[in-house]
Amino acid sequence: MGLTKTEHFTDKQNAIATMAKALGHPARIAIFEYLLKVDTCICGDIVNELPLAQPTISQHLKELKSAGLIKGNIEGTSICYCIDEKGLEKLQGYFTTISLKLNKKNNKCC
């Protein structure tokens, strides 16, 4: 108990859930938006930008990365993180498809 039953759901359902979960925290939304805002995809300025300790930011970055939403490149001592377009596209595409399907049916019962 207390363990998500991923095996009962499809790979796609699990994949979308994983990405949605990764963005299911305001700090990770803020990190994502910061990466979108800066032109040069600067790295650990995120620590200065957000009101969280460095290990916490590092952990959030790890989760976003493992969900396929950001990428990281080593640049000297620092690491350059930026948005992974493919991951974002998957998520965006999913919600757009769902929205279109919903508009096609008459969702009037509630």
Add this chain to the structure above:
Amino acid sequence: MGLTKTEHFTDKQNAIATMAKALGHPARIAIFEYLLKVDTCICGDIVNELPLAQPTISQHLKELKSAGLIKGNIEGTSICYCIDEKGLEKLQGYFTTISLKLNKKNNKCC
């Protein structure tokens, strides 16, 4: 510690994170997709459809509802759940906007 610092983020960031988190579980993705699939927005067939116990489904429905992603209407003894278009539109709009912004900048550093 262990408590999300929502007060440090904007209302919008928290709102998007809340909705993303609600869909950050494969069972809730499956519920959402089921509600999209069925024409009449039938209710507790979800319990028969998914491999989870009734209290568990009820709990997931509650989370989707409190995140503003589904609505529920009492119909006799049963309850009719269906997708809340406004919530879905907010989430879909957010990701579409982010995607468009990303396409405008040259995201080539990583």
Add this chain to the structure above:
DNA sequence: TTTATTTATCGTAATATTGCAATATAATAA
């Protein structure tokens, strides 16, 4: 080599989530 800088990992405490059995609630049917 030594020192500084940057990021990751470890360890741990606090809190949250997941799942379900048992039970409660609420509306309908008999």
Add this chain to the structure above:
DNA sequence: TTATTATATTGCAATATTACGATAAATAAA
């Protein structure tokens, strides 16, 4: 009223997440 049916809530155990201090690892600079 007394079932019956459908959904919600409670309580609890297992697991996961969040946050951070301390520390490690890795590269760059002196």
